[in-house]
Amino acid sequence: MTLAEILAGLFPQGHSVQVRDGLVTGGGPFAGSKLHVVGIDGDTPLGVEGALILSRVVLDVVRAGDRAPILVAVDSDSQRMSRRDELLGLNECLAHLAKALLLADRSGHPTIGLIYGHSAAGAFIATALATRVLAALPGANPSVMDLPSVARVTKLPLDKLQEMAKSTPVFAPGIDNMVATGAVHVVLDPGKALDGQIRDLITGLQAGDDRDRLGETRGGRPVARGIAGAVIDQARLV
Amino acid sequence: MAGNRAASADPDALSWYEATARQRVVALADPGSVREFLPPTERRMSPHLPLFDLPRAFDDGIVVGRATLDGKPVLIAAQEGRFMGGAFGEIHGAKLVGLLRAAIELKPAAVLILFDTGGVRLQEANAGETAIAETMRAIVDARAAGIPVIGLIGGRAGCYGGGGLIAGTCSRLAVSEGGRISVSGPEVIETNKGAEEFDSRDRALVWRTMGGKHRRLIGGADAFCADTVAAFRRAALDLIGRAPAFDLDTLEAEQARLESRIERFGDCRDATDVWARLGVNDPDSVPAMDTRAFDETVARVREANHDAR
Numbered sequence: 001m002t003l004a005e006i007l008a009g010l011f012p013q014g015h016s017v018q019v020r021d022g023l024v025t026g027g028g029p030f031a032g033s034k035l036h037v038v039g040i041d042g043d044t045p046l047g048v049e050g051a052l053i054l055s056r057v058v059l060d061v062v063r064a065g066d067r068a069p070i071l072v073a074v075d076s077d078s079q080r081m082s083r084r085d086e087l088l089g090l091n092e093c094l095a096h097l098a099k100a101l102l103l104a105d106r107s108g109h110p111t112i113g114l115i116y117g118h119s120a121a122g123a124f125i126a127t128a129l130a131t132r133v134l135a136a137l138p139g140a141n142p143s144v145m146d147l148p149s150v151a152r153v154t155k156l157p158l159d160k161l162q163e164m165a166k167s168t169p170v171f172a173p174g175i176d177n178m179v180a181t182g183a184v185h186v187v188l189d190p191g192k193a194l195d196g197q198i199r200d201l202i203t204g205l206q207a208g209d210d211r212d213r214l215g216e217t218r219g220g221r222p223v224a225r226g227i228a229g230a231v232i233d234q235a236r237l238v
Numbered sequence: 239m240a241g242n243r244a245a246s247a248d249p250d251a252l253s254w255y256e257a258t259a260r261q262r263v264v265a266l267a268d269p270g271s272v273r274e275f276l277p278p279t280e281r282r283m284s285p286h287l288p289l290f291d292l293p294r295a296f297d298d299g300i301v302v303g304r305a306t307l308d309g310k311p312v313l314i315a316a317q318e319g320r321f322m323g324g325a326f327g328e329i330h331g332a333k334l335v336g337l338l339r340a341a342i343e344l345k346p347a348a349v350l351i352l353f354d355t356g357g358v359r360l361q362e363a364n365a366g367e368t369a370i371a372e373t374m375r376a377i378v379d380a381r382a383a384g385i386p387v388i389g390l391i392g393g394r395a396g397c398y399g400g401g402g403l404i405a406g407t408c409s410r411l412a413v414s415e416g417g418r419i420s421v422s423g424p425e426v427i428e429t430n431k432g433a434e435e436f437d438s439r440d441r442a443l444v445w446r447t448m449g450g451k452h453r454r455l456i457g458g459a460d461a462f463c464a465d466t467v468a469a470f471r472r473a474a475l476d477l478i479g480r481a482p483a484f485d486l487d488t489l490e491a492e493q494a495r496l497e498s499r500i501e502r503f504g505d506c507r508d509a510t511d512v513w514a515r516l517g518v519n520d521p522d523s524v525p526a527m528d529t530r531a532f533d534e535t536v537a538r539v540r541e542a543n544h545d546a547r
Contacts, residue, residue, distance in 0.1 A: 083436045084504075091402030092458055094406065096496060099489055103486065121399070170364055177364050178368075209376070222328075231339075232336050
């Protein structure tokens with residue numbers, strides 16, 4: 001689905017969402033109230049300026065305090081890879097955007113990620129992965145790194161990696177694998193009304209971070225939940 | 239736990255850069271106070287690395303536990319940069335997540351994260367990336383509960399990739415000359431954008447762009463340490479005492495701080511251009527400055543000190 005199709009599905013009554021330099025901001029009437037939208041479109045890399053434009057919008061929403069949900073729609077590249085971005089503190093800018101989203105969620109604005117295209121690495125962590133619940137549309141393609149690059153770094157043949165990727169969700173790119181690890185909570189049905197599906201997600205939000213439980217249940221991250229729990233158990237002992 | 243040899247190390251003499259994760263933890267904390275959770279004897283090893291015919295570590299490259307620092311209870315995590323570059327795998331990440339969640343329940347005086355990481359472990363990329371997201375949320379939860387989360391950065395692997403984002407989520411950061419903080423590493427930029435964009439073999443360029451002195455001068459870190467465990471201990475104690483709250487005011491201040499930085503320095507090509515605009519008299523001399531001279535330089539730079547994190 002394209003962003004325009006998504007917005008048409010979310011806002012049958014119209015919306016004010018704009019895309020500028022690949023950055024998505026705006027909102028519209030939703031479920032008797034309002035839905036704010038921020039995001040990245042068109043496989044755009046996220047650099048220092050883009051991160052701060054999005055965080056500014058999120059903080060303005062928190063300051064206004066309407067407690068309306070925020071949808072984070074993502075079809076991005078990875079973080080912008082440049083000497084200038086790192087010189088200016090890209091790690092601070094991306095972390096700041098993630099913190100703004102986490103603050104919004106804590107402040108009564110439920111945050112819902114929606115990945116409908118690509119996303120990777122720092123851009124993925126600072127946006128979609130910083131929401132309370134992350135949904136995907138079929139065809140979405142999140143990755144940490146593409147398989148040819150993984151092959152280069154791990155010094156394993158690409159055909160062997162492609163074979164391993166079929167049975168090992170923990171390292172391979174793609175939406176199914178991110179669902180299996182629990183990073184993506186749910187894949188939406190493009191044949192059904194989008195606004196209703198997002199509304200149901202907001203209604204059904206769980207307290208806390210249940211991604212490791214999902215990863216255990218789905219088998220993509222078999223041991224993380226148990227390990228985190230064991231650390232907590234041992235920390236409780238005097 | 240970690241062996242008496244490490245426990246007896248003199249924190250004034252022990253190089254942070256050279257020390258192992260376990261040596262750092264033991265020498266940083268009050269003597270004899272460290273209790274490790276899921277220590278190597280429990281052999282919680284990666285279920286994934288054997289698929290890649292790679293060796294495993296009994297602790298998956300991270301030490302987590304509790305200790306006291308000047309008598310105050312703290313929780314500590316320390317990444318081992320010598321194992322898989324300190325990268326986040328499933329167990330490695332889950333140990334850090336568990337520690338932070340325990341902090342929310344136990345309310346220690348602080349959580350200390352001793353970063354030493356290249357980012358996500360590619361062989362377990364999806365698990366590592368998800369763990370980084372879980373870690374950032376848990377840090378925010380801990381900070382919102384009033385628990386300072388302090389990052390200490392001075393290891394061989396630096397603090398790269400998702401590690402850089404986690405560092406940016408902490409309440410305060412201490413860094414040494416050898417500590418590098420960045421999202422894309424030099425090799426990653428060069429591989430994707432070419433050596434004209436970033437020559438990863440130019441070590442002086444790497445240190446100027448990502449190193450501890452640049453981060454300290456622009457306010458990307460809150461303390462600069464000599465490369466000893468004792469210096470990091472003093473910095474940690476100081477930073478615990480002045481951790482900013484996690485709230486809208488702090489993030490509004492950080493927004494203004496980062497916007498102002500890009501406006502002022504966005505056209506700079508090199509770190510030395512940034513330092514000159516910050517008012518450093520002789521920017522070319524910064525890389526060679528000893529800690530005392532650098533501290534005096536930092537004291538004259540307004541942007542270096544703030545509560546906007």
